[in-house]
Structure formats: structure tokens, C-alpha cells
Amino acid sequence: MQLSAEQLTWAVHGTPLLVDVNLTVASGQTFGLVGPNGSGKTSLLRLLAGLNKPKAGQVLIGNQPLHTLKQRAIAQSIALVEQQAETTDRITVREVVALGRTPFLSALQPWSDQNEAIVTQALLDVDMQHMANRLWHTLSGGERQRVHIGRALAQQPKVLLLDEPTNHLDIRHQLSILKLVKQLPITVIISLHDLNHAMECDHIGVMDGGRLVDAGPPKGVLTAFRLRQTFGVYADIFTDPVDNSQVMRFRSAL
Amino acid sequence: MRIALTRSSAAGLGLRWLWITPIVLLAALIAGTAIGETPIPVDTILKVLANQLLGADYAVDRIDAGIIWNYRLSRAVVAACCGTSLALAGVVLQALLRNPLADPYLMGISAGASTGAVAVAVAGLGAGALSLSLGAFVGALLAFGIVVMLAHAANSGVGGGRGVQAAGAIILAGIAGSQLFNALTAFIITKSASAEQARGIMFWLMGNLSGVRWADVTLAVPAALFGLLVCLWHRRSLDAFTFGADSAASMGIAVRPVRGMLIISMALVTAVMVSIVGAIGFVGLVIPHAMRFIVGSQHTRLVPATALAGAVFLIGSDILSRILVSGQVLPIGVITSLIGAPAFALILVRGKRH
Ligand SMILES: Nc1ncnc2c1ncn2[C@@H]1O[C@H](COP(=O)(O)OP(=O)(O)OP(=O)(O)O)[C@@H](O)[C@H]1O
Ligand SMILES: [Mg+2]
Numbered sequence: 217m218q219l220s221a222e223q224l225t226w227a228v229h230g231t232p233l234l235v236d237v238n239l240t241v242a243s244g245q246t247f248g249l250v251g252p253n254g255s256g257k258t259s260l261l262r263l264l265a266g267l268n269k270p271k272a273g274q275v276l277i278g279n280q281p282l283h284t285l286k287q288r289a290i291a292q293s294i295a296l297v298e299q300q301a302e303t304t305d306r307i308t309v310r311e312v313v314a315l316g317r318t319p320f321l322s323a324l325q326p327w328s329d330q331n332e333a334i335v336t337q338a339l340l341d342v343d344m345q346h347m348a349n350r351l352w353h354t355l356s357g358g359e360r361q362r363v364h365i366g367r368a369l370a371q372q373p374k375v376l377l378l379d380e381p382t383n384h385l386d387i388r389h390q391l392s393i394l395k396l397v398k399q400l401p402i403t404v405i406i407s408l409h410d411l412n413h414a415m416e417c418d419h420i421g422v423m424d425g426g427r428l429v430d431a432g433p434p435k436g437v438l439t440a441f442r443l444r445q446t447f448g449v450y451a452d453i454f455t456d457p458v459d460n461s462q463v464m465r466f467r468s469a470l
Numbered sequence: 471m472r473i474a475l476t477r478s479s480a481a482g483l484g485l486r487w488l489w490i491t492p493i494v495l496l497a498a499l500i501a502g503t504a505i506g507e508t509p510i511p512v513d514t515i516l517k518v519l520a521n522q523l524l525g526a527d528y529a530v531d532r533i534d535a536g537i538i539w540n541y542r543l544s545r546a547v548v549a550a551c552c553g554t555s556l557a558l559a560g561v562v563l564q565a566l567l568r569n570p571l572a573d574p575y576l577m578g579i580s581a582g583a584s585t586g587a588v589a590v591a592v593a594g595l596g597a598g599a600l601s602l603s604l605g606a607f608v609g610a611l612l613a614f615g616i617v618v619m620l621a622h623a624a625n626s627g628v629g630g631g632r633g634v635q636a637a638g639a640i641i642l643a644g645i646a647g648s649q650l651f652n653a654l655t656a657f658i659i660t661k662s663a664s665a666e667q668a669r670g671i672m673f674w675l676m677g678n679l680s681g682v683r684w685a686d687v688t689l690a691v692p693a694a695l696f697g698l699l700v701c702l703w704h705r706r707s708l709d710a711f712t713f714g715a716d717s718a719a720s721m722g723i724a725v726r727p728v729r730g731m732l733i734i735s736m737a738l739v740t741a742v743m744v745s746i747v748g749a750i751g752f753v754g755l756v757i758p759h760a761m762r763f764i765v766g767s768q769h770t771r772l773v774p775a776t777a778l779a780g781a782v783f784l785i786g787s788d789i790l791s792r793i794l795v796s797g798q799v800l801p802i803g804v805i806t807s808l809i810g811a812p813a814f815a816l817i818l819v820r821g822k823r824h
Contacts, residue, residue, distance in 0.1 A: 267719050291722025298720070301713040304570065305767035311709075318710045319722030323703045371721070 217293065217374040218243045219264065219403055223273035226263055233259050237428045239421060241405055246398050248414040249407040251423030252447055257407040258299055260423065261377050264405065265296040277375065291319035295373035297364045299380050303352060310348040312363050313338050316370030338370040341396060343389070357384035365393060378406040382413065411438055411464055422446055435462055444470065485771065491778045495550065502546030502785040503538055506792055510534060540683070548682045549788045550781035551694035552743045553753055557780025558701050559736040560754030561772060565708045566729050567637040573755040574740040577733070578647035580749035582613020583741065584675050585651045591671060592663040602674070603745040610741035617647035636715060676801030677750035679788055686746045697739040698777050704732060705769035712767065750803045752810030753780055759817055
């Protein structure tokens with residue numbers, strides 16, 4: 217399902233944090249959101265998920281303005297993995313992933329075999345099925361991250377929003393999560409700090425100071441100029457002879 | 471062994487144990503009726519119950535029948551309702567505010583109730599037309615209203631609407647509101663109460679089931695059932711708050727209305743209980759934590775378990791309060807805290823080891 221933002225503006229206490237963001241992510245596309253710390257990636261994802269109401273402009277899912285939908289209806293289409301979400305509850309991995317079914321359950325509905333199957337599949341997708349009965353507080357940071365992603369997958373969303381999902385992951389799980397996300401037939405918006413990973417996305421958007429300063433196919437967006445201008449680093453860009461993909465080598469900070 | 475410890479004991483625990491809850495509750499009610507300064511045999515109790523409820527015609531000593539029906543049973547039923555309600559209010563507030571120290575009195579309810587009670591009993595508000603209970607009820611709701619307004623004002627100041635801030639604002643507003651009403655109570659007492667009156671009020675505030683009659687039962691039972699139903703109905707919403715309000719919202723919970731409705735319901739139920747029996751402490755704090763250790767954090771299991779445990783705990787505390795010192799009834803709040811504090815410590819220590 218297509219997700220778009222039209223002239224999205226958001227401010228806290230009169231301080232503008234997002235300014236006039238226009239964005240369209242086509243159905244099935246994987247869209248990478250990059251930008252330095254504090255550039256507004258998390259803020260944008262929260263608006264796209266309907267957690268904050270825009271000050272001006274609107275978010276459209278398909279052709280529906282997000283603000284016309286109930287929270288439950290939004291959650292049936294859009295899942296969000298937050299940058300950090302912690303709990304002190306004694307809750308098992310399986311129970312966390314099962315939370316993803318919340319938007320589809322009502323008070324009188326019992327937990328069905330179909331829900332159970334969806335949860336099992338989500339656990340398999342993030343390679344956590346062998347820890348299904350472990351308690352949350354016994355997990356490592358990367359394991360927690362994978363469980364959160366599993367929870368979002370259990371939501372069976374049409375649009376998946378991921379805020380730095382590869383943060384705590386070891387390199388193998390970073391690559392496997394990125395691969396999984398790319399393979400999903402749904403629309404994905406993923407914020408990333410590793411620019412070489414971002415190159416794998418179908419499109420990239422660059423946030424800087426609350427503005428979306430550039431968006432498009434990775435090669436056109438992540439140029440040496442952009443890296444200097446927005447990220448403040450000198451970088452060289454090579455072509456990998458193995459698969460002709462672009463690789464960035466960061467030399468020094470400005 | 472290590473694996474056994476890191477796995478949840480609750481994971482394999484389904485809902486099959488639920489059938490024992492009515493049996494345990496009934497047993498506790500009968501125990502609460504049987505045990506006392508004059509012990510009453512269980513078969514006498516059953517006969518009185520049959521006479522009263524099924525229209526049977528067993529021969530029972532009139533005095534025994536009176537003690538059982540008019541005094542002890544009504545008392546046990548109200549104790550059960552009160553325990554259930556306070557414990558459930560604790561579950562809800564701890565889940566929504568993501569704060570393990572949240573308890574039913576967090577929102578200024580006990581402070582407001584005592585101000586209301588004191589205003590009626592000591593300052594003579596309402597000129598005798600108002601009962602102590604009604605005064606307490608009105609005071610509790612008034613304090614709750616003020617706390618909510620304070621929380622709202624504090625929250626709209628920070629912007630961003632993040633759930634953490636909202637929860638923090640509610641807790642701080644509760645503390646401020648409680649302090650305000652406690653000061654008011656102290657003011658009224660020092661201004662106009664005699665030592666005897668002050669002692670009476672103190673006793674009432676610590677929790678007192680002595681005055682309970684069937685009229686109170688007809689108030690307590692619907693209130694407790696309402697609280698239980700609200701919690702059961704929203705058990706999945708409560709689960710969704712595991713990772714905070716934002717996460718709940720991203721899973722489709724309409725955070726503001728749901729959280730508002732749950733908190734107001736629990737405040738109402740708590741206010742009813744406080745107005746009947748005073749502010750019994752520790753139940754709302756300890757029982758939810760104890761139950762989380764036993765059945766886990768999932769509210770489908772936690773809500774029924776907590777409801778049962780709260781009822782049984784308060785019936786047991788009431789029995790103890792009546793038999794511990796012969797010839798004297800201790801305030802039940804003293805007992806709940808005497809048991810509750812060490813029990814809480816035990817939970818904390820065991821929790822550390824896990
Ligand atoms: N509720 C808020 N109140 C005030 N300022 C805020 C609020 N939320 C975010 N900000 C500010 O808005 C800016 C953008 O924040 P945001 O979290 O969107 O950045 P980000 O791109 O996700 O950064 P990071 O890479 O560090 O995660 C930051 O400067 C932050 O301090
Ligand atoms: Mg961020």
C-alpha cells in the first residue's frame with residue numbers, strides 16, 4: 217500500500233521539528249530514511265504512524281488521510297518498531313510477539329489457532345523461535361530488537377515503519393533483517409545510520425534539520441557532495457567489482 | 471537449571487485453573503464467617519445459608535443465625551469486594567502508568583476521602599444530613615477531579631504527547647493533590663476536633679469493617695463486579711501498554727480514551743470501597759505484584775488471579791484483625807500492612823534472585 221506525506225509540518229513549543237516534508241513511498245517499496253542525529257527521522261516516523269498529529273499537512277495511506285482513521289484501523293495497516301521500547305514486566309518472547317495481534321482481537325474473541333500460527337511464523341522470521349519462552353529481561357539488546365520486529369510482523373502490516381532496527385544487531389542479523397525486510401511484499405520505511413546498508417533500499421530519503429532534503433534512488437542521493445553537506449564527512453565512493461554496487465569509504469569528519 | 475530460571479513459570483500456565491476461583495472464594499467466605507471470637511461450625515453456616523438463600527427450614531440457634539447472616543457474612547462479602555477492587559485498581563494503574571509503585575490511592579482518593587469524612591464528622595458539614603461514607607465518597611471524587619485537572623494542565627504544558635510524560639504528570643499531580651487534601655484534613659482536625667474524635671477518625675481511616683451491614687453489600691458487590699468486568703473487557707488493551715503508551719497506540723489502542731476510562735472506573739470503584747471501609751493500604755500495591763510473580767504479566771491471567779487473591783487476602787486479614795487480640799478488633803489496615811510489608815520485601819528479594 218502506498219504511503220505518502222503532504223507538506224507535513226510538526227512543532228513542539230513553537231520549535232519546528234519537521235518542515236514541509238513531502239514524500240511518497242510506492243506500494244511494496246523499501247524506503248531508507250537517513251540523516252544525522254536529531255534530523256527528524258524518528259519524528260517523521262511517529263507522524264507517519266499516527267502517534268503524533270501533524271501541525272499542518274497530512275499523511276495518506278493509499279488515498280485515505282490518516283487522521284480520518286481510528287487508531288485501531290491504522291494499526292491494522294501500519295506497524296511501527298520504535299527506536300527504543302523497554303519494559304520491566306515479566307513477559308515472554310512469545311507473549312511480546314503475540315501483542316502484535318492486538319489490533320485484530322476484540323474483547324470477546326478468544327485467541328485462535330490462526331493467531332498462534334501467525335505468531336509462530338513471526339518468531340521464525342526473526343530467528344527467535346528457539347527463545348520463545350525466554351523472559352524479556354533475560355534477552356540481549358539485539359535479541360530484544362528482533363522480538364520487537366517479530367511483534368511488528370505479527371501485526372501483518374501493509375506498511376512497516378522501522379526506526380533504526382539494526383542498532384543492536386550483530387552483522388549477521390543486520391544483514392538477515394535487512395534481507396527479510398526487502399523481501400517482504402509490503403511497503404517499508406526504515407531509518408538507518410549505516411549508509412552502505414541504506415544503499416540496498418529501493419529509494420533513500422535524506423533528512424536534515426527537519427527537512428527532507430533529497431529523495432530518490434540511492435546512487436543519485438548518496439553522493440560525495442551530500443555526505444559532506446548533510447553528514448559532515450569526507451567520503452570516497454567506489455564501485456565494487458563483484459556486483460557493481462556502490463560502496464562508501466568514509467575518510468574523516470569535516 | 472539456569473534455563474529453568476530464565477524461562478517463565480507462567481508460560482505453560484493456561485486458563486484451566488480458573489475453575490477453582492469460585493471454590494476458593496466460597497471457601498474463604500465460609501472461613502471468614504466461621505472463624506471469630508465465637509467459632510461457628512461450618513454446617514451451621516451452611517444451614518443458615520440454605521435458610522436464607524434457598525428458603526430451607528433448618529433449626530438453627532437464633533443468635534448464631536444473627537451473627538452469621540447479619541454480622542460475619544456481610545462483613546466477609548464486603549471484605550472480598552474491597553480486596554478485589556483495590557487489587558484490580560492496583561493492576562490497572564501499575565500497567566497504565568508503567569510504575570510499579572502505583573496504587574489505588576495514588577490519585578488522591580484516600581486523602582480526599584479522609585478530608586470528606588473529617589469535614590462531615592468533625593466540622594459538621596451537612597449538619598448531620600450527610601453520612602461519614604457519603605462525605606468520604608464526595609471527598610474522594612473531588613480530590614480525584616482536582617488531580618486529573620492538575621495532571622491535564624501539567625501534561626498539556628510539555629507537548630509531544632509522549633506517554634511517559636503523561637504518566638509522570640499523573641503521578642506528580644496525585645502526590646500534589648494528596649498532600650493538599652492531607653493538609654486540609656490536618657487543618658480541620660486541629661481546628662475543631664477533640665482527641666476522642668481524632669482517634670475515631672484515625673481508626674476509621676486505617677480501615678474498619680465493623681460497621682458493615684447488608685446495605686453496604688448491595689453497594690460493594692455491584693461496584694466490585696463492575697471493576698472486574700471493566701478489567702476483563704480491557705485485558706488486551708492493558709497488555710498493549712507493556713512497552714508504554716506509544717507502543718500501545720501503534721498497536722491500535724486509542725490511548726487517551728481507553729486510559730481515561732480505565733482510570734476513572736478504577737477511581738470510582740476505589741472511592742466506593744473507601745467510603746464503605748476506609749482506606750485499607752497495601753492490598754492494591756502488593757497483591758498485583760505477588761500475582762505477577764505467580765501467573766505472569768498477561769492480564770488474561772493476571773486479572774482473575776488478582777481479583778481472587780485480593781478477595782482472599784482481605785477476608786484473611788479481617789479474620790486476623792478480629793482474633794489476634796482477644797476482645798479487641800484491630801484496624802484491618804494494620805493487619806494488611808503487617809502482612810503486606812514483609813510479603814513485599816520477600817517478593818523483592820526473590821525477584822532479585824531471579
Ligand atoms: N517531544 C519533543 N520535544 C522537544 N524536542 C523534541 C521532541 N522530540 C524530538 N525533539 C527534537 O527534535 C529533533 C529531531 O528528533 P528526532 O528524534 O526525530 O531525531 P532523529 O533523526 O530520530 O535522531 P537520531 O538519529 O538521534 O535518532 C531533535 O533535535 C530532538 O531533540
Ligand atoms: Mg531517532
